[in-house]
Amino acid sequence: DTAVSQTPKYLVTQMGNDKSIKCEQNLGHDTMYWYKQDSKKFLKIMFSYNNKELIINETVPNRFSPKSPDKAHLNLHINSLELGDSAVYFCASSQDLGRGGTGELFFGEGSRLTVL
């Protein structure tokens, strides 16, 4: 049973389109994240949600809008896609030390977005 699952795994689309990536975790974690990994493999945090509440927003353009309907799900919607948005987007979850966890990040397998 996959702990952190995200869909779709691959996404190819034209500039200007709007797309969404969905993420679900079955670990019972309180915190979920979106990370962006570019072509040079740099991993950069975009957003973090704790119990459906946004706690980290790392100067990401307004075209990116995360949404957490419940603490097991964190979706990412991207409007007006640009060439520079091409990357692999990783969803992750963790349970903090103070809440009975270890702080370890559990990543999904990634969603490769290609904007043409």
Add this chain to the structure above:
Amino acid sequence: GENVEQHPSTLSVQEGDSAVIKCTYSDSASNYFPWYKQELGKGPQLIIDIRSNVGEKKDQRIAVTLNKTAKHFSLHITETQPEDSAVYFCAASRTGGGNKLTFGTGTQLKVEL
């Protein structure tokens, strides 16, 4: 904010040799230093971590050392095997956990037969 530098960016070793990856961090308040391994087509996975109250931690062929004074920490892999080939990321956090984790730039390790 925290800045984590990682070296080397690529590392090629012969099977059975040791591999060492080094990281430095800037925030003296950082207290949690995990290492993640990313295999091709997969998400990163935690392989070992160390907290600021210890200087060294070992798990079979993997060890991590931390020098808080110098603000650097290292990953040591002994008796490397082909399955160790992957991208390795160091990271640092002042919250003790996954929140606000700053990653290094990654090291592509290749273990050659």
